[in-house]
Amino acid sequence: MHIPSLIEKKxxxxxLSSDEIESLxxxxxxxxxPEYQMSAWAxxxxxxxxxxxxxQHLTEAMMNSGRVLKYPKNSPPKIDKHSxxxxxxxxSLVLAPLLACDGAWVPRISGRGLGLTGGTLDKLxxxxxxxxxxDDKRALKQLERIGVFVIGQTEDICTADKKLYSLxxxxxTVPSQALIxxxxxxxxxxxxxxxxxxxVKFGSxxxxxxxxxxxxxxATMTSVGKxxxxxxxxxxxxxxxxxxxAVGNALEVAECVEILQGGGPPDLVKLIADLAExxxxxxxxxxxxxxxxxxAWKKFVSLVYAQDGDATALEKITDLHRAPIVKSLPAxxxxxxxxxxxxxxxxxxxxxxAGRQKTGDQIDFAVGISGIKKIGEHVDLDEPLLLVHxxxxxxxxxxxxxxKKASExx
Amino acid sequence: MHIPSLIEKKxxxxxLSSDEIESLxxxxxxxxxPEYQMSAWAxxxxxxxxxxxxxQHLTEAMMNSGRVLKYPKNSPPKIDKHSxxxxxxxxSLVLAPLLACDGAWVPRISGRGLGLTGGTLDKLxxxxxxxxxxDDKRALKQLERIGVFVIGQTEDICTADKKLYSLxxxxxTVPSQALIxxxxxxxxxxxxxxxxxxxVKFGSxxxxxxxxxxxxxxATMTSVGKxxxxxxxxxxxxxxxxxxxAVGNALEVAECVEILQGGGPPDLVKLIADLAExxxxxxxxxxxxxxxxxxAWKKFVSLVYAQDGDATALEKITDLHRAPIVKSLPAxxxxxxxxxxxxxxxxxxxxxxAGRQKTGDQIDFAVGISGIKKIGEHVDLDEPLLLVHxxxxxxxxxxxxxxKKASExx
Numbered sequence: 084m085h086i087p088s089l090i091e092k093k094x095x096x097x098x099l100s101s102d103e104i105e106s107l108x109x110x111x112x113x114x115x116x117p118e119y120q121m122s123a124w125a126x127x128x129x130x131x132x133x134x135x136x137x138x139q140h141l142t143e144a145m146m147n148s149g150r151v152l153k154y155p156k157n158s159p160p161k162i163d164k165h166s167x168x169x170x171x172x173x174x175s176l177v178l179a180p181l182l183a184c185d186g187a188w189v190p191r192i193s194g195r196g197l198g199l200t201g202g203t204l205d206k207l208x209x210x211x212x213x214x215x216x217x218d219d220k221r222a223l224k225q226l227e228r229i230g231v232f233v234i235g236q237t238e239d240i241c242t243a244d245k246k247l248y249s250l251x252x253x254x255x256t257v258p259s260q261a262l263i264x265x266x267x268x269x270x271x272x273x274x275x276x277x278x279x280x281x282x283v284k285f286g287s288x289x290x291x292x293x294x295x296x297x298x299x300x301x302a303t304m305t306s307v308g309k310x311x312x313x314x315x316x317x318x319x320x321x322x323x324x325x326x327x328x329a330v331g332n333a334l335e336v337a338e339c340v341e342i343l344q345g346g347g348p349p350d351l352v353k354l355i356a357d358l359a360e361x362x363x364x365x366x367x368x369x370x371x372x373x374x375x376x377x378x379a380w381k382k383f384v385s386l387v388y389a390q391d392g393d394a395t396a397l398e399k400i401t402d403l404h405r406a407p408i409v410k411s412l413p414a415x416x417x418x419x420x421x422x423x424x425x426x427x428x429x430x431x432x433x434x435x436x437a438g439r440q441k442t443g444d445q446i447d448f449a450v451g452i453s454g455i456k457k458i459g460e461h462v463d464l465d466e467p468l469l470l471v472h473x474x475x476x477x478x479x480x481x482x483x484x485x486x487k488k489a490s491e492x493x
Numbered sequence: 494m495h496i497p498s499l500i501e502k503k504x505x506x507x508x509l510s511s512d513e514i515e516s517l518x519x520x521x522x523x524x525x526x527p528e529y530q531m532s533a534w535a536x537x538x539x540x541x542x543x544x545x546x547x548x549q550h551l552t553e554a555m556m557n558s559g560r561v562l563k564y565p566k567n568s569p570p571k572i573d574k575h576s577x578x579x580x581x582x583x584x585s586l587v588l589a590p591l592l593a594c595d596g597a598w599v600p601r602i603s604g605r606g607l608g609l610t611g612g613t614l615d616k617l618x619x620x621x622x623x624x625x626x627x628d629d630k631r632a633l634k635q636l637e638r639i640g641v642f643v644i645g646q647t648e649d650i651c652t653a654d655k656k657l658y659s660l661x662x663x664x665x666t667v668p669s670q671a672l673i674x675x676x677x678x679x680x681x682x683x684x685x686x687x688x689x690x691x692x693v694k695f696g697s698x699x700x701x702x703x704x705x706x707x708x709x710x711x712a713t714m715t716s717v718g719k720x721x722x723x724x725x726x727x728x729x730x731x732x733x734x735x736x737x738x739a740v741g742n743a744l745e746v747a748e749c750v751e752i753l754q755g756g757g758p759p760d761l762v763k764l765i766a767d768l769a770e771x772x773x774x775x776x777x778x779x780x781x782x783x784x785x786x787x788x789a790w791k792k793f794v795s796l797v798y799a800q801d802g803d804a805t806a807l808e809k810i811t812d813l814h815r816a817p818i819v820k821s822l823p824a825x826x827x828x829x830x831x832x833x834x835x836x837x838x839x840x841x842x843x844x845x846x847a848g849r850q851k852t853g854d855q856i857d858f859a860v861g862i863s864g865i866k867k868i869g870e871h872v873d874l875d876e877p878l879l880l881v882h883x884x885x886x887x888x889x890x891x892x893x894x895x896x897k898k899a900s901e902x903x
Contacts, residue, residue: 090665094539118529123664126536129504254533255500 084110086120094127101140108144112243118250125247125256133261138303139310141261145269146311148243152190152275154223159230161188162362165271166282167300168200169289170429171325171455173335174282175203175233177342177355177374180382183231184373185365190226190274191233192240196438196446199288199429201335204235209332209404209448213392229385240273252442260300268307279308280362281317282354288425289322316361320354324423324458327351331437331451331472333404340397343380350457404449408479411454411467418492420456420468427489428452428469431482435473450474452486462492494520496530504537511550518554522653528660535657535666543671548713549720551671555679556721558653562600562685564633569640571598572772575681576692577710578610579699580839581735581865583745584692585613585643587752587765587784590792593641594783595775600636600684601643602650606848606856609698609839611745614645619742619814619858623802639795651679662852670710678717689718690772691727692764698835699732726771730764734833734868737761741847741861741882743814750807753790760867814859818889821864821877828902830866830878837899838862838879841892845883860884862896872902 084106093099099107107124110116133141154161162182166172179189193215196202207213215235217225225232238245244266251257271279281304284290285297301317308315327348329338341347342355352374360367373379387394396403432438436447454470456462468490473479494516503509509517517534520526543551564571572592576582585603593599603625606612617623625645627635635642648655654676661667681689691714694700695707711727718725737758739748751757752765762784770777783789797804806813842848846857864880866872878900883889 087663087665094536094665118527119532119660120664122529123532123536123666126504126533126540127665130536130540250529253497254530255497255504255537256533 086116090120090124090127093124093131096131098134099137099140101136104137104140105144108141108148108243112148112246121247122250122254122256125251125254125259125262128261129256129259132259135303135306138261138264139307141265142268142272142307143311145241145243145247145265146272149240149273151273154188154226154275159186159188160277161190161275162278163189163191163271163274163276164280164282164358164362165267167267167284167290167297169284169322169326170199170201170425170432171327171330171335172201172284173206173327173339174351174355174358176206176336176339176383177379178358179231179233180343180386181355181359181370181373181379182363183229183382183386184378185363187230187363188226189231190222191231192236192270192274193233194236197442198438198440199426199433200290201330201332201438203233205446206332206335207233207392209336209400210387211393211396211403213387214390217390225389229382229389231382231386232390233386236270241270244269260303264300264303264307268304272308272311272313276313278314278362279316280358281305281308281315282358283317283319284322285319286321286323286425287427288325288429294319318357318361322425325425325428325455326354328455328457329451329453330428330432330455331435331453332446332448333400334451334453334472336397337401339383340400342374343383344377345375348457406449406472406474408471408473408476410471410473410479412469412471412483412486412490413465414462414468414492415464416492417462417464420458420460420462420490421493422489422491423455423458423468424489427485428455431471431485431489434482434485435471435478447474450478456490496526500530500534500537503534503541506541508544509547509550511546514547514550515554518551518558518653522558522656531657532660532664532666535661535664535669535672538671539666539669542669545713545716548671548674549717551675552678552682552717553721555651555653555657555675556682559650559683561683564598564636564685569596569598570687571600571685572688573599573601573681573684573686574690574692574768574772575677577677577694577700577707579694579732579736580609580611580835580842581737581740581745582611582694583616583737583739583749584761584765584768586616586746586749586793587789588768589641589643590753590796591765591769591780591783591789592773593639593792593796594788595773597640597773598636599641600632601641602646602680602684603643604646607852608848608850609836609843611740611742611848613643615856616742616745617643617802619746619810620797621803621806621813623797624800627800635799639792639799641792641796642800643796646680650683654679670713674710674713674717678714682718682721682723686723688724688772689726690768691715691718691725692768693727693729694732695729696731696733696835697837698735698839704729728767728771732835735835735838735865736764738865738867739861739863740838740842740865741845741863742856742858743810744861744863744882746807747811749793750810752784753793754787755785758867816859816882816884818881818883818886820881820883820889822879822881822893822896822900823875824872824878824902825874826902827872827874830868830870830872830900831903832899832901833865833868833878834899837895838865841881841895841899844892844895845881845888857884860888866900
C-alpha cells in the first residue's frame with residue numbers, strides 16, 4: 084500500500100476501503116508507517132470526516148490491533164456502559180455492581196480522569212488497597228465468582244488506539260468525531276460485549292456543548308456498535324450542572340456509598356436507573372429495589388474485596404482522605420439556584436488537585452467540592468451553596484473566584 | 494512555544510504571527526519539533542491556506558534557516574529568473590549567459606528535473622566535465638570574472654526547505670500554494686538578488702493547469718519577492734505544447750547552442766527575450782542582438798569552461814550522446830498541427846529515461862524527442878511530427894502510443 088496516495092485520497096475527500104484502513108492501522112501499530120504520515124492522515128480526517136462505513140472499519144481495525152476479551156462458552160451476557168464524561172459523573176461505580184446483581188457479567192475496562200472529566204479508576208483508587216491491575220486469568224475468575232471487575236486498560240488492548248491517541252494529543256487532531264468514535268468504541272468493543280449503553284452528555288461541562296452535536300455523536304457510536312454485533316443503545320444527558328452533589332475522588336466514593344445504601348441525590352439515582360434499564364433485562368422497579376435492599380451495596384463490597392480493597396474504609400472514606408481546609412461558599416442572597424456551571428466547577432476541582440491538567444499529573448484524593456446545591460433548589464441568605472475541600476489556602480484562593488462565577492441565584 | 498496550540502491555531506483558520514512561524518521553522522530545522530507535528534501542521538496549511546503576511550514570514554524563515562549568498566560591497570546588481578517548470582523549458586541555459594553580457598551578476602542556483610519538469614543541472618551535466626558543485630569562494634570568483642555561475646543547491650542553503658519538502662513529499666502536502674511559494678521563493682531569495690523575474694506556466698504540461706491558478710500563484714510570489722525588497726516581476730506563459738522543438742538533455746543543449754548562435758525556434762527565442770527584458774535594464778533590441786552577434790554564445794562558452802566543462806563538445810553534443818534508436822512519428826494526414834500535448838510528450842520523455850519518476854533516478858542524456866512540430870505548422874502526409882530517441886526498442890514501443898495520442902492534425 085502506497086501511504087502518501089492513501090493520505091491524498093482522504094485529503095481529497097474520497098472514501099477509504101476496509102482494506103486500506105486495516106493496513107493503515109496494522110502497519111501503524113507495527114511501526115511500519117511512521118508517525119509523520121499518520122498525523123498528516125489524522126489532520127486530513129479532521130477536515131474531511133469519515134463515512135459511517137469508514138468509521139466502522141477504523142473501529143474494527145483498532146479493536147483488532149490488540150487483544151479482545153474472551154469468555155467461556157455459554158457464559159452469561161456481557162454488558163457495560165460508556166459515558167462521554169462529565170463533572171461529578173460517578174455512575175460507573177454504582178452501575179457496575181448494580182448490573183452484576185442480575186447475573187449478567189460486567190467486564191469493565193475503565194479510564195483515568197483528564198481535564199474536566201473524572202476517572203473511575205482514580206475514584207476507586209481512593210479506596211485503600213484497591214487494585215485496578217488484574218491479569219487476564221484473575222479478572223476472568225472474578226467475573227465467574229461475582230460477575231464484575233473494574234480494571235485499567237492494559238498495553239495489549241487496543242494497541243493502535245493508545246499509539247494514535249498519544250499522537251493526536253500533540254498534533255491538534257483530538258477533536259475529530261470519527262477518530263473519537265473509533266477510539267471510544269474500539270476500547271469498549273474490546274470487552275467483547277453483548278449489550279452496551281452509551282451515556283452521551285451535552286452542556287457546559289461536557290465534551291459536546293450542544294444537544295445536536297451529542298445526538299450526532301450518539302447516533303454514530305450506536306450505529307458502529309450495532310454494525311459490530313453489539314446491542315447498543317444510548318441516552319443523551321445534560322451536563323450543565325455537576326451530577327449529584329460531589330466532585331472529587333473520595334467525596335464521590337462517599338456519594339456512591341450513599342446511593343448504594345438507598346439514598347443519594349435524586350438526579351444521580353435517576354440517571355443510574357435510566358442507564359441500567361436500557362442495558363439490563365431486569366425491570367426498572369427491581370433495579371431500583373436493589374439499590375434500596377442492599378444487594379447492590381453487597382455486590383460493591385465484594386467487588387472492593389475481590390480487588391484487594393479495604394471495604395471497611397468505604398463508610399469512612401472522607402475521614403481517611405480529609406482536606407486540611409474546608410470552606411463554604413455562602414449564598415449572597417436568598418432565592419432559587421439558577422446556575423451551577425459544570426465547566427467552572429470542573430475546572431475548580433482540577434485546580435484543587437482532584438483532576439489532571441495533563442496525563443501523568445498526581446491526583447489528590449481528598450480535595451474537591453461537596454454539598455453542591457442543585458439548580459431549582461431554594462437557598463437562604465448565607466446558606467452554603469457548596470463546600471470547598473482544599474489542600475492549601477493558596478489553592479482555595481485560586482478557586483473561590485471561579486466558584487463564585489459558577490453559581491447564580493435568581 | 495506550545496506546538497500543539499500552534500497547529501490548532503492554523504487548523505482553526507487563524508493567522509500565525511511572524512514570531513510563531515519563525516520559531517516553527519527554526520525549531521523544525523534544529524530537530525526540536527518532530528516531523529509528526531510538522532506534517533500535521535502542513536496538512537492544516539493545505540486546508541486553510543496562508544495569508545500573504547504568513548506566506549512572507551514563512552519564506553523569510555525558510556530563507557534564514559540556511560546560508561544566504563553574500564557579495565562584496567558595490568558589486569553589480571544580482572539578477573535571476575525562476576520558472577515553475579515545463580516540458581522542453583531550457584530557457585535558463587540561454588538566459589543566464591545572456592543577462593551576464595550586461596555586466597549584471599547572475600548567481601544561479603538551479604534544481605534537478607523531477608516528473609515532467611526537466612532540470613537545468615541535468616542538462617548542463619550532459620556537457621562532458623561540467624561541474625555544478627562549486628564552493629562558495631570559487632563561485633564568487635567566477636562571478637567576479639565572468640558574471641555568471643550555475644550551481645546546485647547545497648545542504649546549507651534553505652535547510653528547512655529541504656527538510657520540509659522531503660516531509661511534504663510523503664505526507665500528501667505538496668500541493669499547497671503557500672508552501673509552494675515559500676519553498677520556491679526562499680530558495681531564490683537565498684541568492685540575495687536585486688531583481689527577479691518569474692516565469693509562471695499554465696497548461697497541460699505545467700504544474701498549474703489554468704491561467705487563473707497561474708495568475709494567483711504569480712501574484713503571491715511577486716508580492717512575497719517585493720515585500721522582501723527584491724524588484725520582482727512575472728510573466729505568465731502557456732505550456733500546452735513543449736517549448737521549442739526538443740525535449741531531453743543533450744537534445745535541449747543542442748537547441749540552446751542554436752539559439753546562442755542566432756537561430757533556434759521562434760517561440761523559445763521570444764520567451765527568452767520577454768523574460769530578459771523584464772529583468773534587465775538593457776533594451777530588448779540589444780538583448781536580441783547579443784544572441785545574434787555571438788556575445789551570449791561567448792559568455793556561455795566561458796561559463797562552460799569556468800565550470801570544468803568541455804566547450805568543444807557543445808557543437809557535437811548529440812553525437813557524443815546518441816541514442817541507438819531514432820524513429821520518426823509520421824503524420825497520418827496532411828494538415829495543420831492542432832495539438833502537441835506537453836504533458837503527454839513530457840511523460841513519454843520521462844519513460845524514455847530523459848527525466849526522473851522519483852528523486853535519485855538515473856538520467857539518460859541521449860534519449861528524448863526532437864524535431865517537434867509546433868501547433869499551427871503545416872505538415873504533409875507521412876512527414877515526421879517528431880523524432881523519438883530511444884535507448885531500447887522496448888522503451889520506444891512504450892512511448893509511441895502516448896506520442897500518437899499527444900498529436901492531432903486538423
